[in-house]
Amino acid sequence: MRFKDTQIEMSHGAGGKASRKLVEGLFAPLLLTDAAQMLSDAARVEMGGTAIAFTTDSFVVRPLRFPGGSIGELAVNGTVNDLAVSGAKASAMVVTFILEEGLASTVLEAEVRAMSAALKRAGVSMVGGDTKVVERGKADGMYITTAGIGIPMRGVHVDARTVRPGDKILISGPFGDHGITILLARQDLDLEADLVSDTRSVLPMVEAIAAEAATGIRWMRDPTRGGVATALNELARDCGLAVELNEEEIPIHDAVRGACELLGLDPLHIANEGQFLAVVSAEYADAALNAVRMTDGGDEAQIIGQIREQPAGAVVVNTRYRGTRIVEMLVGDPLPRIC
Amino acid sequence: MRFKDTQIEMSHGAGGKASRKLVEGLFAPLLLTDAAQMLSDAARVEMGGTAIAFTTDSFVVRPLRFPGGSIGELAVNGTVNDLAVSGAKASAMVVTFILEEGLASTVLEAEVRAMSAALKRAGVSMVGGDTKVVERGKADGMYITTAGIGIPMRGVHVDARTVRPGDKILISGPFGDHGITILLARQDLDLEADLVSDTRSVLPMVEAIAAEAATGIRWMRDPTRGGVATALNELARDCGLAVELNEEEIPIHDAVRGACELLGLDPLHIANEGQFLAVVSAEYADAALNAVRMTDGGDEAQIIGQIREQPAGAVVVNTRYRGTRIVEMLVGDPLPRIC
Numbered sequence: 096m097r098f099k100d101t102q103i104e105m106s107h108g109a110g111g112k113a114s115r116k117l118v119e120g121l122f123a124p125l126l127l128t129d130a131a132q133m134l135s136d137a138a139r140v141e142m143g144g145t146a147i148a149f150t151t152d153s154f155v156v157r158p159l160r161f162p163g164g165s166i167g168e169l170a171v172n173g174t175v176n177d178l179a180v181s182g183a184k185a186s187a188m189v190v191t192f193i194l195e196e197g198l199a200s201t202v203l204e205a206e207v208r209a210m211s212a213a214l215k216r217a218g219v220s221m222v223g224g225d226t227k228v229v230e231r232g233k234a235d236g237m238y239i240t241t242a243g244i245g246i247p248m249r250g251v252h253v254d255a256r257t258v259r260p261g262d263k264i265l266i267s268g269p270f271g272d273h274g275i276t277i278l279l280a281r282q283d284l285d286l287e288a289d290l291v292s293d294t295r296s297v298l299p300m301v302e303a304i305a306a307e308a309a310t311g312i313r314w315m316r317d318p319t320r321g322g323v324a325t326a327l328n329e330l331a332r333d334c335g336l337a338v339e340l341n342e343e344e345i346p347i348h349d350a351v352r353g354a355c356e357l358l359g360l361d362p363l364h365i366a367n368e369g370q371f372l373a374v375v376s377a378e379y380a381d382a383a384l385n386a387v388r389m390t391d392g393g394d395e396a397q398i399i400g401q402i403r404e405q406p407a408g409a410v411v412v413n414t415r416y417r418g419t420r421i422v423e424m425l426v427g428d429p430l431p432r433i434c
Numbered sequence: 435m436r437f438k439d440t441q442i443e444m445s446h447g448a449g450g451k452a453s454r455k456l457v458e459g460l461f462a463p464l465l466l467t468d469a470a471q472m473l474s475d476a477a478r479v480e481m482g483g484t485a486i487a488f489t490t491d492s493f494v495v496r497p498l499r500f501p502g503g504s505i506g507e508l509a510v511n512g513t514v515n516d517l518a519v520s521g522a523k524a525s526a527m528v529v530t531f532i533l534e535e536g537l538a539s540t541v542l543e544a545e546v547r548a549m550s551a552a553l554k555r556a557g558v559s560m561v562g563g564d565t566k567v568v569e570r571g572k573a574d575g576m577y578i579t580t581a582g583i584g585i586p587m588r589g590v591h592v593d594a595r596t597v598r599p600g601d602k603i604l605i606s607g608p609f610g611d612h613g614i615t616i617l618l619a620r621q622d623l624d625l626e627a628d629l630v631s632d633t634r635s636v637l638p639m640v641e642a643i644a645a646e647a648a649t650g651i652r653w654m655r656d657p658t659r660g661g662v663a664t665a666l667n668e669l670a671r672d673c674g675l676a677v678e679l680n681e682e683e684i685p686i687h688d689a690v691r692g693a694c695e696l697l698g699l700d701p702l703h704i705a706n707e708g709q710f711l712a713v714v715s716a717e718y719a720d721a722a723l724n725a726v727r728m729t730d731g732g733d734e735a736q737i738i739g740q741i742r743e744q745p746a747g748a749v750v751v752n753t754r755y756r757g758t759r760i761v762e763m764l765v766g767d768p769l770p771r772i773c
Contacts, residue, residue, distance in 0.1 A: 096543060100539055101539055101565055102536055102538050102539055103533045103534070103535060103536065103537040103539065104567070105567050107533070108533065108565055108566045112482075114565060117565060118563075121543060122563060125549075126529070126546060126549060126553070126560040127560055128561070129559075135562070137562065138561035138562040139553045140525070140528070140559075140561060142486055142525060142526075142583065143485075143486075143585055145483065146488070147481055147482075147583070149526060149528060149561060149562065149563065149583060151530050151563065151564055151581050152530065153530040153564055153565075155568050187488060189479070189581055190465070190490070191490050191491065192576055193494060193532070194442045194446070194447065195442070198441060198442040199440065199442075200437065200441055200442065200460075202439055207460055208464060210464075210465060211464045220468075220479075221467065222465055223464070223477040223488065223489055223490065224461060224490065225458075225490055226447055226456060227577075227771075228442055228444050228768070228770075229771065230771075233573065233574045234572065235572045236569060238566075240492060240530050242528055242581030244479070244488060246481060275479070315532050341463075352511055432566075432568065432569075
């Protein structure tokens with residue numbers, strides 16, 4: 096095994112470098128038939144001649160409810176979004192609950208209702224599930240796991256290896272809202288801000304791009320744990336090219352920027368739950384951007400950069416002051432349990 | 435909501451009456467499009483004209499390793515088996531790990547290796563996954579969730595509503611081994627027995643029945659939490675008929691019988707992880723039994739009873755002494771966290 100850490104730390108669940116080491120060093124070599132699939136958002140499986148996308152995620156967010164959302168809503172949207180950015184429309188979902196003994200039924204019911212509403216909004220059917228209960232102190236209220244299957248959208252091919260210099264990088268809206276909202280909801284910090292989680296289904300926006308610019312789509316990803324920086328570093332590594340962002344075009348709410356400055360965090364490392372990144376060929380970039388902007392909630396979408404030949408494998412930001420800086424993948428875990 | 439309990443207790447995860455109340459009173463009405471699916475082992479979904487079976491389970495067994503198996507092996511076999519008893523052959527699986535901070539990597543690696551071996555034995559591909567880490571004390575080493583999709587076996591229709599008086603009840607082998615093994619492995623009791631968990635894939639046995647007696651199969655179920663008694667009570671309720679067992683034909687290892695007598699438990703309520711129950715029409719009963727017995731590990735299979743008209747909705751046992759007793763669904767949770 097290439098995984099040499101002697102024990103599991105919070106950082107192994109943070110979606111950054113440590114997570115990648117765990118996946119690439121332990122899970123992928125032992126478990127996966129096709130190792131390439133572990134790092135994509137959803138696997139592609141052939142079932143009786145039909146192509147199906149298949150994905151799963153566990154949710155352990157703390158607190159269970161926060162401004163703009165809750166664990167139940169995240170659990171549905173997260174799986175819908177993983178399928179969407181792999182170019183598939185969620186069709187059916189299953190769910191498991193790991194509940195802590197003593198959990199108030201009203202708390203559980205609120206989450207089940209949040210899931211129900213999110214399922215309706217996304218047009219997905221819940222078809223089965225399982226419940227386990229563990230003793231007091233052996234969970235933190237509840238953990239929810241969802242798995243989903245979806246049908247690939249016609250003409251959409253998401254593959255980092257098809258990315259070319261000159262392609263444009265699109266983001267669906269301002270980022271960092273989710274992670275900073277969770278941080279503030281914990282009240283560990285004496286900070287207040289008028290901020291809500293961005294959790295939502297990105298499916299309508301992805302479908303809008305697919306309708307107007309399907310053949311221009313090279314790659315998509317929802318920048319959850321590890322944030323935009325980690326998602327784009329993985330892209331840079333997987334396509335062997337440079338990802339170049341233009342700081343002036345990056346949409347970030349002032350509250351997120353302010354909190355990050357106070358805490359010494361880079362907004363590019365903060366998790367999002369209702370945004371997605373897309374790499375689109377230059378000739379389709381305007382059509383893609385317009386398609387997202389015309390969608391409900393997509394009016395803050397931006398083209399934030401482009402693909403270059405050099406420096407290969409890196410993410411660089413052209414700063415406001417005509418400098419450049421390298422943005423690394425997330426290291427450590429500044430904000431544990433944000434999803 | 436019909437679910438009136440004010441908080442979650444261990445019994446809500448035990449697979450018996452309380453679990454059913456939670457599912458029927460809260461999860462099914464709010465989450466499920468087709469409420470009938472929540473209580474079956476796997477849902478049936480149409481994807482682009484292809485029928486697919488889809489299921490999920492979380493595993494929280496304590497201790498993580500026990501004689502004859504471990505949480506990783508259970509997590510693979512459990513999903514393979516849920517698909518098998520719904521009449522489907524597992525094709526692809528996804529997995530999530532919820533890990534406790536501080537978990538030794540060797541413990542995790544052992545479980546990943548156990549999963550890998552179980553996947554190979556079952557002929558299933560793992561195609562994706564997710565990892566979350568929670569703080570020390572917020573989990574119990576690790577929880578594993580798997581979801582699986584499978585292809586329905588030709589000619590096999592599992593539906594309690596097709597069960598008829600005169601049909602035979604088949605079990606694949608002795609029962610109670612898993613639950614009692616877990617109980618002994620916890621060493622809370624000063625009991626020892628030469629017993630190992632029965633965890634295994636039942637797919638080869640289900641495929642053998644399907645090959646020899648497909649049109650005779652009416653219903654199948656793996657009697658995990660809640661044991662044979664709970665599975666058969668659900669059958670009796672769902673088909674509106676009586677399930678009659680013949681005590682003399684029920685295969686139970688002496689060690690299981692002895693431990694149950696000491697503890698005041700009914701072996702019919704003890705969980706199994708590598709057995710399945712089938713209701714087969716009378717004319718196919720011998721063929722089905724022979725097919726299972728010819729399969730590796732199936733030599734202790736038995737016909738243990740039959741379907742009657744009366745007492746409708748109940749499970750009765752014809753005792754050795756020519757009496758009869760009613761067997762209820764599991765109430766409470768005598769053995770928490772056995773899977």
